[in-house]
Amino acid sequence: MLRPIKPSYDQVADQLAELISRGVFVPGSRLPDEAQLAAMFGVGRSTIREALRILSARGLVVVIRGSKGGAYVLRQGIEGIAEYLDAVLPLIIGQRLVTVEQLLEARETLEVPAAYRAAKRRNDDHLAQLERCLSPPDLLPPQEVYENNFRFHLLILEAAGNPLLKAVTWPLFEVLRNRYLRDRAPRGFWDQVLDDHRTILEALRAADSEGAAEAMRQHMGRLRPVYLQLSREVDLSEPALRVEERG
Numbered sequence: 001m002l003r004p005i006k007p008s009y010d011q012v013a014d015q016l017a018e019l020i021s022r023g024v025f026v027p028g029s030r031l032p033d034e035a036q037l038a039a040m041f042g043v044g045r046s047t048i049r050e051a052l053r054i055l056s057a058r059g060l061v062v063v064i065r066g067s068k069g070g071a072y073v074l075r076q077g078i079e080g081i082a083e084y085l086d087a088v089l090p091l092i093i094g095q096r097l098v099t100v101e102q103l104l105e106a107r108e109t110l111e112v113p114a115a116y117r118a119a120k121r122r123n124d125d126h127l128a129q130l131e132r133c134l135s136p137p138d139l140l141p142p143q144e145v146y147e148n149n150f151r152f153h154l155l156i157l158e159a160a161g162n163p164l165l166k167a168v169t170w171p172l173f174e175v176l177r178n179r180y181l182r183d184r185a186p187r188g189f190w191d192q193v194l195d196d197h198r199t200i201l202e203a204l205r206a207a208d209s210e211g212a213a214e215a216m217r218q219h220m221g222r223l224r225p226v227y228l229q230l231s232r233e234v235d236l237s238e239p240a241l242r243v244e245e246r247g
Contacts, residue, residue: 009050012041027075100231108220110169115216118159119209126159137190
């Protein structure tokens with residue numbers, strides 16, 4: 001009995017997958033563009049596009065549109081999930097497909113249970129590292145304030161003991177931070193964040209799961225109006241920026 005011949009785009013996808021598995025194209029690298037791949041395999045560009053869609057569905061590459069886009073090789077496993085989200089979330093936000101409210105809701109859905117679990121699973125090293133993130137913001141340069149805040153939340157996700165939580169959450173955190181928060185936080189914002197973090201850490205140190213979850217929930221609730229206001233400011237400024245760029 002004759003075996004059915006695979007469509008050409010399936011064959012190209014299989015060959016590209018093999019090249020990736022052999023390390024010809026390494027994680028983080030950009031594949032040749034459509035025209036180059038078409039010449040390499042002796043097929044049309046539409047075949048290459050279909051092959052890339054297959055590889056994207058398999059989680060081997062992420063395809064980013066635009067002048068700086070292309071197909072990028074993803075790491076496999078948990079790191080690949082985080083890398084994929086980190087690549088596509090800014091594009092989704094830029095196209096207004098997801099609101100800042102929805103991003104915050106997703107963070108709360110993930111981070112409140114993470115705090116609950118971290119209270120039971122954290123170790124002394126987690127607690128020591130979390131403590132080091134609590135330096136007063138007025139004593140630090142802005143970049144270090146951002147990094148301390150980022151590390152604090154990532155450490156809780158790590159302490160929760162589920163690597164998938166961290167992989168899914170940190171790209172959300174990065175988008176919110178880079179798009180809305182950097183250089184725009186109102187006066188007193190970081191002081192409130194520090195107070196909230198201290199409360200969360202106290203609950204973690206006491207192995208109080210309910211207290212840690214509630215402290216994280218309240219922290220997220222206080223973040224919401226700040227991010228919503230910053231989102232409105234960004235939305236107002238972006239049309240002006242686009243006009244300037246065209247001019």
